[in-house]
Amino acid sequence: MTRVLVVDDGPQILRALRINLLARHFEVAVAADGGTAASVPETCPRRPCVRRGDRPYGRRRNRAAGAVRVRAS
């Protein structure tokens, strides 16, 4: 089973993604920001494979948010 960690600061997009990914049989963990994501050891990813960079500005504060991390277990 493939585990997916979704990190985004929008609660709505997080929820919609979680439902969709669960329906497609992924194991899903969600986090609202990078700090939360990193503090959960079992979901802590080694290397992000997919990154959504949809932020039009402020790359600096966007380092953790908006990334979808996929890891094969």
Added chain:
Amino acid sequence: MPRGRLRVYLGAAPGVGKTFAMLGEGHRRLARGTDVVVGLVEAHGRPRTAELIGGMEVVPRRTVVHRGTAFTELDVDAVIAREPRVALIDELAHTNVPGSRNAKRWQDVEEILDAGIDVVSTVNIQHLESLNDVVRQITGVPQRETVPDEAVRRADQVELVDMSPEALRRRLAHGNVYAPEKVDAALSNYFRVGNLTALRELALLWVAGKVDDQLGRYRAEHGIEGTWEARERVVVALTGGPEGDTLIRRAVRVAARTKGADLLAVHVTRADGLAGGDPGNLARQRVLAESLGGTYHQVVGDDVPRALLDFARGVNATQLVLGASRRGRFAQILSRGVGVTTTALSGSIDVHMITHDEAQKGRRPPPSRAALTRTRRLAGWATALLGIPVLTAALVPFRETLTLPSEILFFLLVVIGVALIGGMWPAVTAAVGGSLLLNYFFTTPVHTLTISDPENLFALVVFVLVAAAVSGIVDLAARRTREAARAGADAEVLSTLAGHVLRGESALPSLLARLRETFALTSVTLLERIDVPGPDDQSDPEAWRIVATSGGPPCGCPGAADTDVAIDGSLMLAACGRLLEASDRRVLEAFAAEAAVALRQERLRREADLAGPLAETDRMRTALLAAVSHDLRTPLASARLAVESLRGTEIEWSAQDREELLATADESLLKLDRLVANLLDMSRLQAGVLGLTLQPVALEEVIPRSIDDLGPLRDRVEGDVSVDLPEVVADSALLERILVNVMSNAIRYSPAGKKVLITASSHGGHVEIRVVDRGPGIPAEAHDRVFMPFQRLGDRDNHTGVGLGLALSRGLAEAMGGTLTPDETPGGGLTMILTLPVSSRADGLPAESLPQEPMRFSQ
């Protein structure tokens, strides 16, 4: 071990023959018995280059494998181990294959130089770091391989391999540089004549700079301090005459022939300040010189040529521009004049003598002014006409006892008296009359005009000469005194003026006022021509616009003025009240030029003031676009994702999933709705067209309703509102919006688990609604900044909202006659205080009497 010497062949473009020159040098040195090896030279398939390499020892290259491909690179260690005297290494700017010890070949070369081996290398001008941008502009081709200028500049020798663009294109066409199939493309792209010429100029200039460095180093090493002028400096000498404009323009052309030449205009003032130039001309020429990129200087000196040359040497001038002499031919015979003397003394400075319209017309004598007042002149004539006969009558009885010399001395006394009173002409008349009377009454034979004794004749002639000389000197002195007083007054006025302008007082009106009081005028007006000059617009008030005026009724056109001064093509200074003397005019012209400068400054300042807010607005729009594009897209994306998921047929959603997806879409759309409403209101507020319906509002209704509006966040707010509060005057819908915005902002920064508190209390005629959070708070100095649209303090996360909320809230609060201010929560956090006026209905006044006018929002 001494460091090796680096010699670089610099070329303007590939193919000019750098490598060839380098190999040629290698062969020459080899023939002289020097130990030369080829470190690395690319033949690029050019047979003649390959042939040259063939005759030399080549150090084997190092092979580097990168991503499965083998590359050959310069083997630094092998070259150092071989220890030749000289190594030839091509292409200083080459970038080594990743994984090599040094990133760039020039670093390899440094190592080899450090090992005490001389290196001969090549580089193309386009690879120099500092020229990178320029080259890209010229050729349109970005250069990835660069070498720091310093690495080449440090070289002991740089030799330019130069070739004319046409010759290079010919070489290219003959296939000497590239393979035949590449030639056409190369000729029409990189090797266009224009490109090559520009690159060639760059290379020449760069080498010139390097040569200049070497010259500087040489001079420093040899302790040479005199100036060796490399840069052109053109000095133009201004007399203050009308020909100065021509001279300046001519000097500009002289300066323009050399790139980067400086222009300096100089005027030499006599130390006595008397025979100075016309300040009006000088002021105008100063403006002209400065507008043409030059500078204006004034020096004081009695000996004009010497002062001029001292100045020119002081500024390291190379060229001096002088006007041809204005004096007539006769005057030129008497003295050599400034031009000739300057040329004779100029030494290494080139002197240009420029002819102009004024040349040889003769210096116009200053408008003749009587040195003495009319009264004194009349008194002088009276003394002369009465005094001499009276003296004669008085002396006749003593004719026998007095000798002629005593009588002459008496007459001389009277003549000097006349000169002191009435100046030259009465005195001369008195002298001539006196001599006739002396002759008639006192010299033998008396009562005739004949003189028997030649000595008496001699005495009389001397008498006339002495009288004339004395009266001339008296007259001159009087004239000079007057001029000095005048010059002193002018100088005082001008220095006041200069100080005035320097202090930057609100220049124009006060300048005109000063002018008016200095010359006792009724009004002074600065006029500007509205259209192009017409034939008789001087007296047409329609053609002129009053820019600034001081004093009584302004004159509408130059024709109506008593004195008018043209400043430039469109500006005119018109003075009413009295006709100014020609001498006052000079000062007036200086004033006029200053007024024009002040006007220009004022206009520029006004434009700058206008541009400031525009730039600010522009910055805000940009921020808005950036912020809105993100904040609109996020909820839009989640809403779309939810709706698309629901519409999709591939997955059967459970009832709970379906519910959650619907909720997601709903919340996202709500968020979007709120954002769009905020944006619309913000723009209405800024445009001043927000419609307000102010009426008494009960807070105990509005506050719970706005907490309800928060949707899922409502649980994080705790309301504590008493029902005893008076009603406030507000637009209930907008008040709700303010509260929602302020509360959601508070929730955003509140730590989870801590509730945001909303309270209200009444103070005098106001009600204060406080929204209290326990978040990180905001430093007091940043309190106003949070109300700027699209600003989020710290700007580090992008939770919901574009930072529009607080700006809008404050704008709305102010539009309703209230305020919104931040305050520190005791114990940490931020408290937002919304103050609203209490409804006056309790006092029996209708609510409509309150300001209904939508207020204009300003930051």
